[in-house]
Amino acid sequence: METRATGKLIIANGKFIRNGVEEKPEHGNAEQIYVLRKHERIMEQFENGIEVKPSYDHIITASVSFTCQCGIRLYHEIDELEEEDVDYFVDTLVHCRECGQAYTFEINDDKKLVVKPSQN
Numbered sequence: 880m881e882t883r884a885t886g887k888l889i890i891a892n893g894k895f896i897r898n899g900v901e902e903k904p905e906h907g908n909a910e911q912i913y914v915l916r917k918h919e920r921i922m923e924q925f926e927n928g929i930e931v932k933p934s935y936d937h938i939i940t941a942s943v944s945f946t947c948q949c950g951i952r953l954y955h956e957i958d959e960l961e962e963e964d965v966d967y968f969v970d971t972l973v974h975c976r977e978c979g980q981a982y983t984f985e986i987n988d989d990k991k992l993v994v995k996p997s998q999n
């Protein structure tokens with residue numbers, strides 16, 4: 880009686896394994912040949928090491944909003960920050976899209992981030 884094979888056939892420690900159970904090598908078994916060849920290709924690549932490129936997530940985004948002197952709401956966002964730090968805003972410029980007024984950020988005497996109209 881033959882039970883139908885389910886689960887992915889892999890090679891581990893030189894043996895065919897399916898669902899954690901060793902499968903005997905069978906002459907001419909197409910699936911085993913395919914898995915074996917794929918395994919050999921991968922092992923060849925590992926001889927010199929396979930290059931891996933990390934992808935970094937810059938998850939910190941900081942945003943502020945304030946009301947321009949013309950009355951519309953301005954929004955400024957800085958992303959890809961390495962840490963939460965208001966210093967990132969200092970000396971950045973925001974221009975109002977309606978009236979053209981520029982604003983810049985600074986740290987006031989109370990160590991608070993404040994925004995002020997800029998001459999630039």
Ligand SMILES: [Zn+2]
Binds near residue numbers: 951975976979980
């Ligand atoms: Zn404005």
